[in-house]
């Protein structure tokens with residue numbers, strides 16, 4: 001056990017700390033003449049950012065919400081640059097979920113969102129992430145998470161609406177549903193959605209917290225399950241669990257869908273498979289989903305930077321029982337419509353490759369009850385040993 005721990009640790013840290021200086025073999029195979037990643041942006045957990053960095057991020061998002069859209073020709077309701085990103089997600093929602101390139105597509109979207117914040121809105125930091133596991137210890141921990149803080153966060157829950165108006169989802173213990181009344185986005189007008197609608201339809205940002213669900217579906221144990229998988233298709237399937245062709249199964253919700261429905265409930269934007277990027281917290285949630293994939297990849301980078309498997313057609317096996325299309329390969333292409341060029345998956349496998357250039361801080365957030373502040377601590381070997389799995393199923 002100790003030896004395997006050590007071995008795993010070496011596997012985990014070596015590519016980050018040591019091997020970055022040397023060429024890794026897969027890069028020669030897929031050299032595409034792009035740039036070189038010398039100073040990766042370091043993505044950190046939201047609550048570990050100093051307040052002035054939190055403000056800088058939120059100001060940049062608000063800036064994106066004032067710049068004119070670039071995709072109005074294709075998305076009539078897109079008014080702002082922020083809408084552009086929500087719009088491309090709405091348009092592609094039925095092909096990018098419950099498929100093998102779900103992780104890749106969302107990683108690519110986030111990269112361009114982070115790029116827009118930096119290049120068009122003067123943001124100097126990296127895209128932060130929201131580690132939901134820190135807020136899953138109790139209902140009040142979830143409700144009082146620093147992420148919902150009205151002054152240094154994204155605002156909180158909407159007031160309770162008895163009838164959610166959502167025929168597709170039944171979420172036990174939902175507590176909100178109305179317009180987010182506080183925080184920096186309480187006055188923002190979302191233009192797109194609900195669901196597949198890309199016509200201009202002004203609406204407020206809605207949240208519908210389900211705190212009891214958050215204590216069940218955002219836990220460290222749940223996050224750990226996919227990490228037990230050695231092959232990407234099963235890691236990915238378990239990360240996306242919950243949504244099926246015949247409906248959404250709350251009791252199977254994964255660390256991807258769990259936060260969507262714990263924040264969005266029935267009536268909130270985050271629970272809308274199409275329009276969820278209307279809530280700015282979507283990007284912090286998906287950065288965390290990406291962080292998990294990054295951790296999984298870095299346990300065995302030589303293999304896992306080249307492992308792209310799973311169906312190309314939504315709900316094909318293992319997401320459903322169909323075998324309608326081919327499985328994805330590293331040459332399968334994804335795109336963001338007018339927002340970014342189509343690229344083969346191999347370009348987004350390595351976050352420090354010739355296209356992407358970011359990493360995640362090797363730290364964890366710890367609450368200090370005396371100062372009532374979250375502080376960063378270095379991760380121990382055991383904590384980051386995601387391969388130690390007592391009961392591997394595959």
Ligand SMILES: *[C@@H]1O[C@H](CO)[C@@H](O)[C@H](O)[C@H]1NC(C)=O
Pocket residue numbers: 162163
């Ligand atoms: C909620 O709405 C249902 C159906 O309209 C109604 O029967 C019920 O009494 C309402 N509950 C509350 C607490 O208002």
Ligand SMILES: *[C@@H]1O[C@H](CO)[C@@H](O)[C@H](O)[C@H]1NC(C)=O
Pocket residue numbers: 183184185186187
């Ligand atoms: C929202 O609008 C109201 C009324 O115009 C204003 O009082 C409030 O300060 C605004 N809030 C934010 C976060 O901009």
Ligand SMILES: *[C@@H]1O[C@H](CO)[C@@H](O)[C@H](O)[C@H]1NC(C)=O
Pocket residue numbers: 233310317323325326327
């Ligand atoms: C895709 O991969 C699965 C195994 O994960 C396999 O059962 C299936 O036959 C493959 N489909 C095709 C079209 O090769």
Ligand SMILES: [Cu+2]
Pocket residue numbers: 089097106273
């Ligand atoms: Cu999505």
